[in-house]
Amino acid sequence: MEDVRAWINGLPTCEASELELVERIRVLEELKAQAAAAQARLAVDLDSAVRQRHEELKVPAAQVGRGVPSQVAAARRESPFRGGRHLGFAKALVAEMPHTLAAMEAGLLSEWRATILARETACLSGEDRRSIDDTLLADPATVEGWGDRRLAAEAKKLADQLDPEAQVKRNARATADRRVSIRPSPDTMAIISALLPVAQGVAVWAALKTVADALLGEGDERTRGQIMADTLVERVTGQEVADDVPVQVTVTISDEALLAGGSEPAWLADYGPIPASLARRVVDTATKNAIATLRRLYVASTGQLAAMDSTATAFPKSLALFIDLRDQICRTPWCDAPIRHHDHVRSLLAGGPTTAQNGQGLCEQCNYAKEAPGWSARPTGPPDGPHEVETTLPTGHTLRSRAPDPPQPSELRPRVVEAEIFKPDVAIAIDYAA
Numbered sequence: 001m002e003d004v005r006a007w008i009n010g011l012p013t014c015e016a017s018e019l020e021l022v023e024r025i026r027v028l029e030e031l032k033a034q035a036a037a038a039q040a041r042l043a044v045d046l047d048s049a050v051r052q053r054h055e056e057l058k059v060p061a062a063q064v065g066r067g068v069p070s071q072v073a074a075a076r077r078e079s080p081f082r083g084g085r086h087l088g089f090a091k092a093l094v095a096e097m098p099h100t101l102a103a104m105e106a107g108l109l110s111e112w113r114a115t116i117l118a119r120e121t122a123c124l125s126g127e128d129r130r131s132i133d134d135t136l137l138a139d140p141a142t143v144e145g146w147g148d149r150r151l152a153a154e155a156k157k158l159a160d161q162l163d164p165e166a167q168v169k170r171n172a173r174a175t176a177d178r179r180v181s182i183r184p185s186p187d188t189m190a191i192i193s194a195l196l197p198v199a200q201g202v203a204v205w206a207a208l209k210t211v212a213d214a215l216l217g218e219g220d221e222r223t224r225g226q227i228m229a230d231t232l233v234e235r236v237t238g239q240e241v242a243d244d245v246p247v248q249v250t251v252t253i254s255d256e257a258l259l260a261g262g263s264e265p266a267w268l269a270d271y272g273p274i275p276a277s278l279a280r281r282v283v284d285t286a287t288k289n290a291i292a293t294l295r296r297l298y299v300a301s302t303g304q305l306a307a308m309d310s311t312a313t314a315f316p317k318s319l320a321l322f323i324d325l326r327d328q329i330c331r332t333p334w335c336d337a338p339i340r341h342h343d344h345v346r347s348l349l350a351g352g353p354t355t356a357q358n359g360q361g362l363c364e365q366c367n368y369a370k371e372a373p374g375w376s377a378r379p380t381g382p383p384d385g386p387h388e389v390e391t392t393l394p395t396g397h398t399l400r401s402r403a404p405d406p407p408q409p410s411e412l413r414p415r416v417v418e419a420e421i422f423k424p425d426v427a428i429a430i431d432y433a434a
């Protein structure tokens, strides 16, 4: 390992001729493909080693191999979800796509192009997959010069010939993948996307368009796009006017930003940071409609946190909410998934208490991985400092995670905040010092 690193670090970049520069770029590209092939073999070996250890420990069959995607992910500095993808791809390469793997090992096929082949043949039997692997990659010159799109199309064509039902299976798989997601867009806008079976997707679009056509006909002054966007919000949230604040929007904002015109950005749950002025507008509208709740998040210096702790084995609602607001997303490094589980960092079995300090927000996959044999975790930060967790993997490697910094409190007195209580539809979590 060290000599490869030393060689790459030692490559001089100046004084080389154009010819040398181009040749080095090519060699490094080949090295990347070779490295990806080696990573695939190593991932499969790791999977076998972990499965063998789990079997020796008599782990229930359904849990054998649990945590391997997270180990692969940690090694690659990627999310556990992608770790799972990498592992599935590696297993397919080693078991069913020997020529594809060989082409990578020869530096002739990139990891991405091999991924395209694995994806396009994913619904086939092992035998059919091997046949396509043989047709396209027994001689890598076959695909040399093909663009990614052509590579995918040729693989798909072969798949349809070998297994006409494959298209049906692909469709069933794609349908199972239907989902709705949100991501931030510039200028504090958000993009909501829905991945839908085609008929439903077209139906949603047509319904919005029909409303827009009708209203435009009646002289509505908004653009077609604006009417469709407003109608989408009204239909989905059940409100009569899109501008009303949707039910259950959670904003975390410092008292200074909320009450004293401060400029520190606030955090909108499921979205991310928003400017203080926009957060104040959201809160204003909610307050006018008497649907806002102000909730003290914590007071670092007065033991407010301790009051939220519980003797129950499950996290009570208030503590779970606190963890959601503190952690924002799954606490595993590189994992972007939303929080689904409120996890005892040190498990209940190991005597871990139900406290904010011993709690963390994790996605499902990360929580299950952490329960595999050989994993352990402990909170490491001081009780009044930033919340920190150290997770130790079965290999002894450690992952450190630190909660995002909360909005900074000002010197305002708590009673100013406590006076404001409204109907509990919109929760505004406030962080302030005593």
Ligand SMILES: [Zn+2]
Pocket (backbone or CB within 6 Å): 080, 330, 331, 332, 335, 336, 337, 362, 363, 364, 365, 366, 367
């Ligand atoms: Zn996660």
